[in-house]
Amino acid sequence: MKFFSSQHEFEYSWEEVSTNNWRKYCPWNDKADHVIAVDTLSRSLDKDTGILRTERLITCKQSAPQWLTTFLGSTDTSLVYEISYVNPASRTVTMCSQNLTWSELISVQETVSYKPHAENSGKTIFEQKAKIIALCGGWQKIRNSIEEATVERFKVNAVRGRDGFERVLAISREAFAEQRRAQAAK
Incomplete structure (x- = not known):
C-alpha cells in the first residue's frame, strides 16, 4: 500500500473554486484533454x-x-466513479473517487477537498490524498512496482490537474469581469 498527498492554495475564493469545480473538465482546459x-x-x-x-x-x-498493458492486455479507456459533496454551511467541497478499470489489479481511492483559507477569504485550500493498493497476490515486487508507478503518475497528474484548473479559474474570472463591464456600460 502506498499513499500520495498534496496541498495547494488557489488564489481564488471558495465560491469561485466550488462553482468552477464543475467546469474543470471543460473544453478550454487543455490539461484535461484525456x-x-x-x-x-x-x-x-x-x-x-x-x-x-x-x-x-x-x-x-x-x-x-x-x-502493464503487455501483462494485462490493452484498453484505450478507463472509468472512474466519483461521489462529491458540496456543503454550503461548512463551505467545503469533498470528492471521493475510485477506479473501476483494472480494479481487480489495483485499487486507487482518491479524496479531494476544497476549503476556504482560514486567514484569507480570497484563497482556497486544496487537499488531495490517494491510497493505492496493488491487489495481485503473493508477488510483492510486482505490487511494489505497480504502486510506485501509480504514485509517480499521481505526482505528475496532480501538477497537471492544478495547472488546468488554474486556467479554468482565470478564464472564468475574466469572463465574469467582462460580463460585469458589459452590464455596467448599458
Whole structure:
C-alpha cells in the first residue's frame, strides 16, 4: 500500500473554486484533454443539511505503462466513479473517487477537498490524498512496482490537474469581469 498527498492554495475564493469545480473538465482546459466524458449518474440535495451529493462516471483515455498493458492486455479507456459533496454551511467541497478499470489489479481511492483559507477569504485550500493498493497476490515486487508507478503518475497528474484548473479559474474570472463591464456600460 502506498499513499500520495498534496496541498495547494488557489488564489481564488471558495465560491469561485466550488462553482468552477464543475467546469474543470471543460473544453478550454487543455490539461484535461484525456477526459472523454463526464456523466452525472445522480444528484440530490439534502433538505435538512443543504448538502449537494453528486455521483459521476468519468471516462478517460487510458495511457497505462507498456509493461502493464503487455501483462494485462490493452484498453484505450478507463472509468472512474466519483461521489462529491458540496456543503454550503461548512463551505467545503469533498470528492471521493475510485477506479473501476483494472480494479481487480489495483485499487486507487482518491479524496479531494476544497476549503476556504482560514486567514484569507480570497484563497482556497486544496487537499488531495490517494491510497493505492496493488491487489495481485503473493508477488510483492510486482505490487511494489505497480504502486510506485501509480504514485509517480499521481505526482505528475496532480501538477497537471492544478495547472488546468488554474486556467479554468482565470478564464472564468475574466469572463465574469467582462460580463460585469458589459452590464455596467448599458
